[in-house]
Amino acid sequence: MKPKVILGIVAIVAFTSLLMYNFGESISTYTDFDTASKMNGAHVPGTWDNTQDYGFSKETMQFTFFMKDESGNVRKVVYPRPKPNNFEDADRLVVIGEMRENVFYANEMLMKCPSKYNNADPSEYTKASES
Amino acid sequence: MSEYGPVTGIVGKLLITLSFLFCLLSLIYYFIAAKNDDDKKLKIGNWLFVIKGLFMIAASAVLVMLLFQHQFQYYYVFNYTSLDLAPKYLWSAFYGGQEGSFMIWIIFSWIAGLGLIKWTRAPYKAPVLFFLGLTQLFLISMVVGWRFGDFTFGASPFRTIAEEMPNAPFIQANPDFVPNDGTGLNDLLKSPWMMIHPPILFIGFAMMTIPYCFAMAALWKRKYNEWVTPALPWTLGSNLALLTAIFLGGYWAYVTLSFGGFWAWDPVENASLVPWLFGTAGIHTMIIQRKSSIAQKSSLLFAILAYIAIVYETFLTKSGILADSSVHSFTDLGLYNQLLAFMLVIAGLGLGMFAWRYKELPSPKKESKVLTREFMTFTGAIMLLVLGLVIILGTSSPILGLLFNENPTPPEISFYNNWSMPIAIVMAFLTVIGQYLFWKKYDLESLATALIYPLMLTSILTISAVIMGDVRNAYYMLFLFAGFFAIVGNSWVVGRLAIQNPKLIGGSLTHVGFGLLLVGILASSAYNRPLLDKNTENYNASVKRGEINDEQGFKVSQTVDMLELKLNVPKVINNQYIVTYEGYDLSSQNRPGQQTYKIRFDNLEGKFLYYLYPEVYPMLTTSNAQNVNWSVDPDVRTGFLSDIYLYVAGSSFVEARNEEVEKRKVLQTASDTEEEQAEAQVIEFQRGESKKIGGFQFSFINFIQADTTNLPPNTSIGIRAQIEVYHEASGEINIIEPLFAVFNEEGNSYVMSPPVNLPNHDLSFQFSKVNPEKSSIELSIFGLDEVYEEDWVLVIAEKKPFISVVWSGTFLLMGGFTLSIFRHWRREKDKQKE
Numbered sequence: 015m016k017p018k019v020i021l022g023i024v025a026i027v028a029f030t031s032l033l034m035y036n037f038g039e040s041i042s043t044y045t046d047f048d049t050a051s052k053m054n055g056a057h058v059p060g061t062w063d064n065t066q067d068y069g070f071s072k073e074t075m076q077f078t079f080f081m082k083d084e085s086g087n088v089r090k091v092v093y094p095r096p097k098p099n100n101f102e103d104a105d106r107l108v109v110i111g112e113m114r115e116n117v118f119y120a121n122e123m124l125m126k127c128p129s130k131y132n133n134a135d136p137s138e139y140t141k142a143s144e145s
Numbered sequence: 146m147s148e149y150g151p152v153t154g155i156v157g158k159l160l161i162t163l164s165f166l167f168c169l170l171s172l173i174y175y176f177i178a179a180k181n182d183d184d185k186k187l188k189i190g191n192w193l194f195v196i197k198g199l200f201m202i203a204a205s206a207v208l209v210m211l212l213f214q215h216q217f218q219y220y221y222v223f224n225y226t227s228l229d230l231a232p233k234y235l236w237s238a239f240y241g242g243q244e245g246s247f248m249i250w251i252i253f254s255w256i257a258g259l260g261l262i263k264w265t266r267a268p269y270k271a272p273v274l275f276f277l278g279l280t281q282l283f284l285i286s287m288v289v290g291w292r293f294g295d296f297t298f299g300a301s302p303f304r305t306i307a308e309e310m311p312n313a314p315f316i317q318a319n320p321d322f323v324p325n326d327g328t329g330l331n332d333l334l335k336s337p338w339m340m341i342h343p344p345i346l347f348i349g350f351a352m353m354t355i356p357y358c359f360a361m362a363a364l365w366k367r368k369y370n371e372w373v374t375p376a377l378p379w380t381l382g383s384n385l386a387l388l389t390a391i392f393l394g395g396y397w398a399y400v401t402l403s404f405g406g407f408w409a410w411d412p413v414e415n416a417s418l419v420p421w422l423f424g425t426a427g428i429h430t431m432i433i434q435r436k437s438s439i440a441q442k443s444s445l446l447f448a449i450l451a452y453i454a455i456v457y458e459t460f461l462t463k464s465g466i467l468a469d470s471s472v473h474s475f476t477d478l479g480l481y482n483q484l485l486a487f488m489l490v491i492a493g494l495g496l497g498m499f500a501w502r503y504k505e506l507p508s509p510k511k512e513s514k515v516l517t518r519e520f521m522t523f524t525g526a527i528m529l530l531v532l533g534l535v536i537i538l539g540t541s542s543p544i545l546g547l548l549f550n551e552n553p554t555p556p557e558i559s560f561y562n563n564w565s566m567p568i569a570i571v572m573a574f575l576t577v578i579g580q581y582l583f584w585k586k587y588d589l590e591s592l593a594t595a596l597i598y599p600l601m602l603t604s605i606l607t608i609s610a611v612i613m614g615d616v617r618n619a620y621y622m623l624f625l626f627a628g629f630f631a632i633v634g635n636s637w638v639v640g641r642l643a644i645q646n647p648k649l650i651g652g653s654l655t656h657v658g659f660g661l662l663l664v665g666i667l668a669s670s671a672y673n674r675p676l677l678d679k680n681t682e683n684y685n686a687s688v689k690r691g692e693i694n695d696e697q698g699f700k701v702s703q704t705v706d707m708l709e710l711k712l713n714v715p716k717v718i719n720n721q722y723i724v725t726y727e728g729y730d731l732s733s734q735n736r737p738g739q740q741t742y743k744i745r746f747d748n749l750e751g752k753f754l755y756y757l758y759p760e761v762y763p764m765l766t767t768s769n770a771q772n773v774n775w776s777v778d779p780d781v782r783t784g785f786l787s788d789i790y791l792y793v794a795g796s797s798f799v800e801a802r803n804e805e806v807e808k809r810k811v812l813q814t815a816s817d818t819e820e821e822q823a824e825a826q827v828i829e830f831q832r833g834e835s836k837k838i839g840g841f842q843f844s845f846i847n848f849i850q851a852d853t854t855n856l857p858p859n860t861s862i863g864i865r866a867q868i869e870v871y872h873e874a875s876g877e878i879n880i881i882e883p884l885f886a887v888f889n890e891e892g893n894s895y896v897m898s899p900p901v902n903l904p905n906h907d908l909s910f911q912f913s914k915v916n917p918e919k920s921s922i923e924l925s926i927f928g929l930d931e932v933y934e935e936d937w938v939l940v941i942a943e944k945k946p947f948i949s950v951v952w953s954g955t956f957l958l959m960g961g962f963t964l965s966i967f968r969h970w971r972r973e974k975d976k977q978k979e
Contacts, residue, residue: 033535033564034548040560041542043550057554070795072939074695075705094703096794096939102772114699121703 044108046085051113058118059108062101063088070097081107081118089113093120101125154219157207157303158290164200164251165285167193172278179271179365187271191262194278198255201285205248208302209239218323220309221245221302227329234330237340241330243463243478244302246343247287253344253351254281257379261355266977269372272362273355280354280452283487287480300478332736332764332776338397342390346417349386350455353420355379356427357452357495360445364498369441369506373434376448378970380428385962387421392955403777403792405943406670407951410561412467415540416458422533423451429526432652437519438507443526445506449495454533456491458540460484466543516589521579528572535564566624569663573627576656577634583652584638599637603630610664614672614946624667631660651964658957665950669788675706676718676789676942707794710744712840712874712936719944722754723747726938728874729798736762742793742938746782757782759793759940773806775799787946795939798874805907825925827913832920839929840936841906842871845922851884857897860888866912866922870903874936879903883912883924900927 042057050056060083062068068079077093079101091109104125111120174190177183208221212235217223225238240249258277265273290301306324307316315322333339359376363369394414395407408414427447430440461467464481514520538545539556546553581587581595606629611622635656642650677685685704687693693701710716710726718724727743739762746754760778779792828836828843835844851863865882872878886897900909907928914923 029531033538036563037538037542037545037556037560038549040556041546041549042554044552044554055557072709072937075707075709076703092703094705095941096707103774112702117699119703 046083047087047089047113047118048085050118054112055110055121056113057108057110058083059106060084062104062107064102068097081109089116089118091118091120093123098123098125151218151305153207153211153216154303154305157204157211158301160200160204160207161285161289161301161303162291164197164204165282165289167197167200168278168282168285171197172275172282175271175275175278179275179362182268182271187274190271190274194255194258194262194274197281198252198258201248201251201255205239205245205252208245208248209236211303212236212238215327217325217327218305218307218321219302220304220306223306223324223327225327225330227327230330233340234335237334237343238330240343240347241334242302243480244288244300246347247284248302249344250347250350251281251284253348254284254354257351257355261358264973264977265375268366268368269359269362269375272365273358276358276361277354280357280491283483283490286483297479299483300480329765332762333401336397336401338393338401342393342397345386345393346390349383349390349417349420350459352379352383352386353424353451353455355383356424356448357491360448361495361498363445364502367502367505369445370434373431373444374969374973374976377428377431378966378973380424380431380448380451381962381966381969384421384424384428385959385966387417387424388955388959388962391417391421392952392959396952399790399948400781401778403779403794403941405673405779405790405941405945407948408666410536410539410558412458412540412555413462415536416455416462419458419533419536419540420451420454422529422536423447423454426526426529426533427451429522429529433519433522437523438509440519440523442503442506442508443523445499447526447530449499450530450533453488453492453495454537456488457537460488461540516578516582516587516592518579518582521575521582525572525575525579528568528575532565532568532572535568536561566620570624570627573631573660573663576631576659580635580638580653580656584642596634599630599634603633606633614668618671621667621671625664628660628663628667631663632657633660635660648964648968651961651968653961654964655958655961658954658959658961661950661954661957663954665947665952665954668947669945669951673943673945674719676722676724676791676944677706677708678716678718679720681705681708682719706941708940708942710938710940715747717749718942721749723749723751724940724942726936726940727756728876728936729796729938731875731877736760737765738763740796740798742796744780744791744938744940746789755782757789757791759791761793761796761799773802783949785949787944788948789942790945791940791942793938794941797936797938825911825927826929827923827925829914829916829921829923831922834921838926840873841929842869842873843924843926844869844871845924846880849882851886856886857888857890859890860886861894862887862915864915866924868910868924870906870908872906877905881910883910885912885915885922 042053042055044057044059045053046060047058050058058081060081063080063082066080066088068077070077075094077095077097079091079093080088081091082088093109106126108124108126109118109120110122110124111118113119171190171193174186174193178187178190211219211222212226213232215222215226215228221242221244225241226235230238239245254277258274258281261270261273261277287299288301289299290304291298306313306322307320310316356376356379359372359379363372391414394417398404398409399407424447427444427450430437430444430447433440434444463478464484539561542553542555577596577599578592581592587595603626607622607626610616610625610629616622616625635653638653639650639657642653684693685706688701688704691700695701708716708718708724710724712726712728715723715725723746725745725747727745729740729742731740739760741758741760744757744759746757748754757780759780761775762778764774764776777792777794779790781791782789826838828838830836830843830845832845832847835842837843846867846869849865849867851865853860853863856863863884863886865884868881868883870879870881881901881903883901884897884899887894888897889895898912900911902909909927911925911927912922913925916922
């Protein structure tokens, strides 16, 4: 083989390995509150625990609520922004951030809403007949 | 509801089925025609092709008719429209759902096919149309909706609610149930930008099929060179359409959504970017095709890859795989297997044919020198390919992430940024060197000489930008230098060409646009700053130094990036503006329940600059009496140097409405508990006097003699007080005239003062007393908050420098592509004449 070809192959292999390594580093795994305490930038999916107090405080400029993760742990979550608009409606939340003691500090929060694009459960549609 | 309703749906399904069958038939004829070069079969194939499209258009017309007739027994109509929807949105609901978007894609693809029938020359004509028909067959199969027992093939737009939700209680109670109204179109999508975005995107998708078809035809017919001339204008056209669609999507996101940017590396955005990158790579190699044998191979590959990218990203976004990683909501219509088959066939055929013919493809006779236009253009194409592959990798995290863990999340945004930045820097340098070499031969020395002035100008621009923008990051400096170099160097070429032959400037113009994009993107994203007051800035600075601890003694790591504004209390922001919240307006009937907030900007000298009018409104599609979903509509002040982007993230008005809803909920659940008797607040004032309380100003204007006809017969006094109620935050003025009457009955005197209600503020008033000695009156007010909180808004505001540069870069790219389309179309026309 020509040296140029070898050089090319080495370059491609090196680039691909670096890319894959970096890709592996930049993705994380969905986890629960227990494991999140050992991680930075943990993604914790779960549902809002609506039995407990929640709300935005103008004193601390934070939105706090309780979330139940998929293992059933309920933890307080602090989010440094106002309450997202469709918060109550979300049937699934993903909070991204750090666990400290028993409080999860979310830097980001994603909400999955039962949008009309989904085949939502029919109970939602009974309204239409009443109205 | 029309009695023909059920029949219409069957007609629609039948039309799609016919379209599918004609497509299948035309494929057979095209295949034979391509195999045997049979012109007669080709003609029959063309007729079948034309009829197929007419059936699809008829089916679409039926669907549009159902939408306009509000036939809510059809799931598609029920799910995407409602009675109050304006006609333009009824029209856009046609392609608002996946089924309709497949149909519009098929129609555009068919129209492109008509062009191919007219213009394509032998020997490519039959095989090109065969492959185009093949992709259409897959697309039509997505909407046929045939049922075989439990198995459904395709998702028909004409399925009824009963078919969609057979187990719903209301369907089981009454199978012929027809809802009175539909769920409506998502409020966010009610935007003119969103009306034109999908059709343009699908024009791009449809046109990008054509280079794929030509490449496949070239491989089949072993004519590896001539396909490029007719394929190039189509590829350019597709790229122009995709770019326009990307721009519209980005602009819509910027002015409508609250993430405050035009690009978020969301899978859906990537889905249109990657084909664009591959298509652009293909354009580069097609242009140097005649001079470079390595380009002949790679043009074929890029043309194939660009369409595979479209199908792959369609698969990712429509199969439901991305449900967790995108902010867009996707339905899983059960098309997973069909989409997978589509992708595997397109990719398998494309890459398989390429591999099969690979040995035959022309290979380079001699090594090409580095300083040639072929080498530079080819390297540019490779960089575009690499960038596209990186983005595909990131977007595929739900699949490829499984290599790393069981439950992979999407990559951090920094993954995309970290990889695209160095690639973009290399590209920027390549564009200039490539463009210089494209029009003239240079050796190293003469090239260096030619580049002296552009380099000097670039340095001056970079240094000024670094100083003025206070750029401290060396990497950003390099990026800026590369961006400015692309702008200056390519403008130089544009200038020279404009003198010699202005028709040729298309390509150079796109490269200037690319440079502008780089500079604009860096400035607007890396130097995007929240607008904050001094206190918050100091607080954030302490947070960054790690000096702030919370109640539990933990270090606070999160900065506060929002602004609280009290009604009519000016705040100094960023040491640059004085910002005042001047109340809100409920009167604009754009959307029911919408508040338009009035935020005033002055400069530090107190000179008025402008108002921003962010809006908050309840999302009608998802709100109900128990739960109001508020949505925000930001306002953007566009300037040449920077934009101010602002939205209201919370307000006392919204909070009060939410509390009301909560209260109603509590009342509903515990209706037997008595409502607490509200405490009245009593104010005493004289005629002409005003009193402020609880966000209102009450002015006692005058007494009016009451009309005694409706009063009891023995009334001794009967007066009304004319009172002006001014609500400070909304500026609303109401005049009330409560009554105070004294009448005698059986020797006793009674006071009569019926309450007057002001329902939009939930207040009620009673004219409770007259004090003749002080000539004043007492007014009792019910419903005012005891502890009144002043009206406030929480505002998230950002200053984004040079967004205008991003847009102008995009426009230059569009303009350059347009010029190139004309140029290469002319070239193809000339070939046809020969």
